[in-house]
Amino acid sequence: MMGCNTLKIQIWLAMAYDANRRHKDCIALYKQLEKTHPMISIRKQVADFRYIAEAPKLKISNDEVVTIPQIGSSWDWYAVTWSDKIEEQEERNRKIVAANSQPESPANILGNLFLLRPPSEWKKSDWGIVTLWIILIGTTFYLQR
CATH class of the missing domain: 1.25.40 (Serine Threonine Protein Phosphatase 5, Tetratricopeptide repeat)
Known part of the structure; x- marks a missing residue:
């Protein structure tokens, strides 16, 4: 079997x-x-x-045969557009990786904090955590009086 x-x-x-x-x-x-x-x-x-x-089998003439263009031919505008979009996305990803690989200096991080601008790598959730800690510390000092 x-x-x-x-x-x-x-x-x-x-x-x-x-x-x-x-x-x-x-x-x-x-x-x-x-x-x-x-x-x-x-x-x-x-x-x-x-x-x-x-x-x-049916006998059909060449006029009745459906032809499918090859990828990359002049009729294949969708694939060309798609590959261009993929290349553009890869280029954007390379630029983002290059920008994120350079660390910010400590002075710049403090400057951003005082101007209430987050460092470039911070997310909204990071700011939420910082805000919560500030509120907790403020509440602790207020309750100790």
Whole structure:
């Protein structure tokens, strides 16, 4: 008895055969799976796949064929725009990392505190904690009188 993954791989292999116009190999593999697979539901699914593979192919002209442009072609404006956006974001991230890697001098931190401007790396939650500590210290001095 074969493992579940092996059987899935065989189904994918049969689909790959069909996509590569190796219809005889595809149908032979489907027939083998139909006979040997232990699960009835999979055997039915494989039978449906085989039925589709054995169906007569439609003859269509080149005018009726849908073409998909390759990535990077002149028609692919979305991918070009997307890659540009990714490059812009990476450039912004590099600038932010470079700016954050330079520590602020202690004088600048005190100057920012006295001007009520947070240091650049502080968040709103950091200011909330500082404010809470100032209130607690003030309350402690007030209650000790």
